[in-house]
Amino acid sequence: MAAPPIFNPIIPCVHPIPGGVFPGRMIRIQGNTPPGAQRFAFNLQCGPNTDPRDDIALHLNFRFVEQCVVRNHLTAMDWGLEDTEGGMPLRPGDQFEALILCEQLSMKVALNGMHFCEFLHRIPFHRISHLTVDGDVSVQFIGFEGSAPAQPAYMGEPAQYTYGAPPPAYGAPGYGAPQGFY
Numbered sequence: 001m002a003a004p005p006i007f008n009p010i011i012p013c014v015h016p017i018p019g020g021v022f023p024g025r026m027i028r029i030q031g032n033t034p035p036g037a038q039r040f041a042f043n044l045q046c047g048p049n050t051d052p053r054d055d056i057a058l059h060l061n062f063r064f065v066e067q068c069v070v071r072n073h074l075t076a077m078d079w080g081l082e083d084t085e086g087g088m089p090l091r092p093g094d095q096f097e098a099l100i101l102c103e104q105l106s107m108k109v110a111l112n113g114m115h116f117c118e119f120l121h122r123i124p125f126h127r128i129s130h131l132t133v134d135g136d137v138s139v140q141f142i143g144f145e146g147s148a149p150a151q152p153a154y155m156g157e158p159a160q161y162t163y164g165a166p167p168p169a170y171g172a173p174g175y176g177a178p179q180g181f182y
Helices: none
Strands: 015-017 027-032 039-045 055-061 068-075 095-102 106-111 112-121 132-136 138-145
Touching: 015 055, 039 095, 055 106, 068 112, 132 138
Parallel strands: none
Antiparallel strands: 015 132, 027 095, 027 138, 039 055, 039 132, 055 068, 095 106, 106 112
16 A cells, blocks of 8 residues: 655655655655755654754755755764765756655665665665655655565565566656646
8 A cells, every 4th residue: 555645745844754664665755946945955864853853864955055965864963974976956946856766775866857866875774764854945745655575675685576676767757746747
């Protein structure tokens, strides 16, 4: 059974991720930024707390002024090393679609149908329980796609997915997008 999507959440927001995060799980976020946007962030967090903050397995911070998307993690209120390669593929005032796909070793991120980056797991993905969104952004849709594996995957053994193989082109335009968004 698919998890129901979230429509038009009030920002900042904290939402549980139904069924958790596992290889093959994809989170789809559709939204837009105001013309004067400075920055906004998506966090895949290990709990609902924002003050003090729970550990963050993936921090995606879109910084328009610095023209970069910072990727990082937070453990025990201590930030890791930032990754900023790839520039800024979004512009203030534009609509966007972000896809975050969990794989066994990393998270893959696509923006507007194009692969943007890969972030190696620094915190085990099974600890992720919540999605937070904050900053200069409006979100119209958050979807959780993919079914949990029938049984845990062990090292050296490929994961088996109840819905088939993970989507090969997770960033392909039109993959499950709600009608009328673009």
